[in-house]
Amino acid sequence: MPGTELDHRALAAALESRILDGAGKTPPALRRKSFERAGGGPPINQPYDDLARQIGQSASHVTDDQLGRVVQAAGSEKAAFEIVLTAAAGAGLLRFRSAMKALEEATDASGRD
Amino acid sequence: MRLAEIDRGDGLANRLLIGFISLVSRMRLPDAARVAFYHRDFGRPLGTWTQAAMRGPSKWSVGERELMAAMVAKWNASPFCIGAHGAVAAKAMDRSVVDATLDDFRAGAPSGRLEATLAFLEKMTLHPDELTAADAGAVLDAGVDADALEDAIAVAAVFNIIARYAEALDFAMPTADEFQRAAGMLLKRGYAS
Numbered sequence: 001m002p003g004t005e006l007d008h009r010a011l012a013a014a015l016e017s018r019i020l021d022g023a024g025k026t027p028p029a030l031r032r033k034s035f036e037r038a039g040g041g042p043p044i045n046q047p048y049d050d051l052a053r054q055i056g057q058s059a060s061h062v063t064d065d066q067l068g069r070v071v072q073a074a075g076s077e078k079a080a081f082e083i084v085l086t087a088a089a090g091a092g093l094l095r096f097r098s099a100m101k102a103l104e105e106a107t108d109a110s111g112r113d
Numbered sequence: 114m115r116l117a118e119i120d121r122g123d124g125l126a127n128r129l130l131i132g133f134i135s136l137v138s139r140m141r142l143p144d145a146a147r148v149a150f151y152h153r154d155f156g157r158p159l160g161t162w163t164q165a166a167m168r169g170p171s172k173w174s175v176g177e178r179e180l181m182a183a184m185v186a187k188w189n190a191s192p193f194c195i196g197a198h199g200a201v202a203a204k205a206m207d208r209s210v211v212d213a214t215l216d217d218f219r220a221g222a223p224s225g226r227l228e229a230t231l232a233f234l235e236k237m238t239l240h241p242d243e244l245t246a247a248d249a250g251a252v253l254d255a256g257v258d259a260d261a262l263e264d265a266i267a268v269a270a271v272f273n274i275i276a277r278y279a280e281a282l283d284f285a286m287p288t289a290d291e292f293q294r295a296a297g298m299l300l301k302r303g304y305a306s
Contacts, residue, residue, distance in 0.1 A: 008267040011162040059280035060190040092274035105246035
């Protein structure tokens with residue numbers, strides 16, 4: 001969008017690229033599935049499905065057990081943290097894209113920017 | 114805090130840092146800061162975006178952006194983020210305005226521009242699939258230009274992420290006094306870790 005002083009799209013893309021494709025304790029494919037699941041995507045393997053879906057729908061209802069099972073399956077707390085952050089980002093960036101699309105369509109329709 | 118390693122810090126340097134800051138500030142370092150220090154390379158782009166959205170150039174004041182963050186936290190049922198960002202907002206604007214907005218932004222928001230923007234951010238948070246050009250158009254009609262709405266969208270996106278991990282990790286709730294003191298640090302130092 002011309003004229004904006006901060007390039008939020010680039011900042012969002014940098015976040016997405018880092019957490020999905022960058023180095024980590026978890027396989028990038030698992031991170032991508034968790035990211036998409038929290039954004040309303042298809043079910044994934046347990047126990048990741050329960051946690052990613054819950055973070056996407058209502059993170060305040062995440063339980064000790066949901067996170068504990070992911071720590072066990074992923075092999076460490078750091079790996080589980082990656083899944084938590086990735087799922088949260090999936091939900092947040094879904095909202096970013098929806099909102100930016102609505103704004104873009106509004107400015108295109110009215111000729112405003 | 115559900116992950117003990119975040120609580121104590123990963124690595125000696127971070128443990129010493131957490132201990133030092135807690136000692137100097139005479140309060141337990143809030144979990145939000147502990148997460149910012151943890152596995153730092155993985156989360157760094159989120160910190161960069163948060164700092165830009167909350168403290169970078171914008172037509173919204175720092176107080177207005179903190180109030181938006183607190184509202185997104187409310188829609189995500191995150192008491193920690195409501196407390197933390199409501200406290201920062203209240204250092205930049207009247208506490209009664211912050212409380213009235215948090216209670217019912219349609220009656221209590223300090224301006225029509227902010228009220229219209231919050232209506233958009235509420236739908237973005239709770240029903241993102243239902244957002245349309247008409248929703249964005251209503252904000253533009255209220256006198257918010259496209260750049261300002263984009264800046265508000267970024268604040269809401271970032272806090273839809275932060276409030277979610279705060280709740281998933283079960284951040285410990287500071288006292289009201291600790292929120293006040295942490296807010297002073299957030300206002301002064303921002304979000305760069």
